[in-house]
Amino acid sequence: QDFDAPGLHKEKHSYQSDVARLRKIVINSLYSHKDIFLRELISNANDAIEKLRLTALTDKAIWDGGEPLNITIKTVADEDGKGARLIISDTGIGMSADELSTNLGTLAKSGTSDFLAQAENSAVDGTGTGNLIGAFGLGFYSSFLVADRVYVASIPPKSAKNPNPVQNVFSSNADDSSFEIFPDPRGNTLGSHGTEITLFLKDDSIDYLDNEKIKALVNKHSSYSTAFPVYLFSQTTEEVPDEEAIVAAAEAAAAAEAEAAAAKAAKSAEEQDADEAIVEDEEVEPETPKAPEQPLTKFVTVDDWIHLNALPPLWMRDPKDATDEDYELFYTAFWKDYNKPLSWTHFSGDSESGTSFKAIIYLPSKMDEEYWKQPLAYKSDDVKLMVKRVFITSDLGEDVLPKWAAWVKAVVDAEDLPLNVSRETLQSTRFLRQLKSIITKRILQLFNKLVDEDNEKFKEVIDVYGSIFKLGAVEDLKNRDKLMSLIRFTTNQRNYTSLDQYLENKKQGQKQIFYLSEMGKSTEDLAQSVFVEKLHARGYEVLLLNEPLDEIFVGNLRQYKNVPFQDVAKAGLKFGDEDVEKEEKEEKELATERYAPLLVYLKEHSKDVVRDVVISNRLVASPCAVVADTYGYTANVQRMMSASNKKDSAPNYMQEFAAKAKVLEINPRSPLIEGMLKRVERLPAEDEEPDEEAEAELREVASILVDGALVRSGFEVPNTNLFFTRVDRVLRRSLGVDELAPTDTTVKPAPPVDPELPEEGYPAEFEYPPGTEEPGIHLPPHLKDQVQIEMEPIDDDEWEKLQAGGGNSEPEPVHDEL
């Protein structure tokens, strides 16, 4: 009986809407990647067998270790008229009718809707379909790339919940929005557990009937997807001895011999009779009759199961026998990461506890986004522990790796651990405790090897792992020095500079490592900062830090090889060359004397923002800058503090104090500052008649100067509106426009309240954009930060037309802009 036999009771179910969408995307956009279906189905089969084996560790009734665990592939040409089929079976955990319906009819993944929206977009513009496969395992639904009809027959093992499991079938057509579930009309063909997926191939996919193609595909994409054997059904024609023909031939030969003997006897009797009569007759031997010629072999079709993944797993092989491609394919198959790994190391060893093991450690080329959300709480399941090639667990507990290395992907195969080791016992084994230092040591070695051997690759490493090294240096005291030596910085002079290189470039007398830190700012912008200008002009190197971790990093470490870090935006900066410093000191003293009136004036004027105003020796071209005290907040830290304290309404005096702990530094060589000094000096003395206009003007210039210094130094101005009103006034003055001439600020008020209430709800035919439940403007996620919505002004005529159309008889005042 087949799946479509008449009279079967088939229960019809609808696909969850996301499944319908996903299937559509898969079918429409991944056409040129059809091959992936096989990899996906083999990977599912592997997972199902793995699950069976793991469940059986605690419940022997499920599988006693006797029956073989394997995956089989069989092709059937359309000789029986049912259609060409590819059948993929496994002896895994199987599914009940309910599981068939939930697992194959719904998507349980979080973030699926986002993914689908993204996928739909990339499918529309034809880009990124390759990435799409990478971003999301398309799993079972990729079957529909090659099949227009799919049947999944499955039976779960006997369990307390399901003591008499039945083999059920899930069936669906590629274009159906529903699927059916029904008991398998063939009865139980799968034994005690397992799944069989029958793909009725589309006309354009008949080439998957070719065993050679299947072999090539499994070799390329799936030889590492599973450690369980994958067998391909094959039929070959062989020439074998044809027993029947041999017997018949022997009989025929015997008969012919007998006939010949009889003929000979008859002839000799005849000869005796005629002996005297015909003496001259020549003696002629009677011809021996030949047995009819028959082939003694025949051609038979021989069924065979070819083992496709017979090579030992990659980690068990000698690294010399494996190619880069082998390592890359293994990585993809094992961790389902479709981005090529950055690098890897393959080694074997003996732990101190005497366990010998083989391992491969990979550096992924992208950090899992989840990692950076909470690097110190990230728990990976990417270190896979095997015992004698059998997967045991990837849950190795909290501390299997240092936090900074929790992203690593590794497979470790231990020879001498018991196969049925439970997670709890495992965690107390010495081997696991040693694993942490083994893996950490090897990762660091791998990074150092890249530093020594492959500079270009190491730059890629820095782009991905740069922040990780900083985190590690803060968090992992034991490996701090090694991690510090891996960190690279952009400086005002070069890129990818290590701290050792920085120290080699240190100038005579320099006793500080100079840095400027502002999160999120480009290093180009940082290099232009007022705080860097003099250091740069004099040839000093300054580390330009713009990553979130940087401030924490320098704040925690404070020094490298006994040389302290110095924030160039803070007080305490010392060049260290005594002569210059002496000269500068004298210059500064002279300037302080000369600029005393301006310093006093500015100090009074900016007392709400800064603690003091002083002559600067750090500025070259800029007129002024705001510098934080050693204990004060830099602009960067102040921004971080105010972002994290927005909701905290209670005033924090410590913070206010720290925020004000900054100094305005002015550049005595700047003409602007000189000009201001002159203006201050020209102000009438206290006992003279005040010149209100001149005073107001100077106040304004001073305010703009202080605010400008704040902005230049990365701080926010206290009152942006006021700042711009002042700039506006100065601009008017410089243009000779009347400062007090008012701007026409009249606007047309809104029309009166509309008495008509909008209808509730939305029209019946209203369709929300896919993936949204709320009305509104919905942008696909990749456009969210790039698109701004602008309202178009409606001109008066148009508005009046609208008004007239709306039946409003009285002319209403109208808006000139909406």
Ligand SMILES: Nc1ncnc2c1ncn2[C@@H]1O[C@H](COP(=O)(O)OP(=O)(O)OP(=O)(O)O)[C@@H](O)[C@H]1O
């Ligand atoms: N051969 C199988 N045996 C048992 N269960 C299966 C089999 N194939 C699929 N399933 C079940 O169906 C679910 C959905 O499969 P699907 O391939 O769509 O996604 P997935 O395997 O969970 O994810 P991904 O393919 O992205 O790894 C699986 O999680 C599993 O529970």
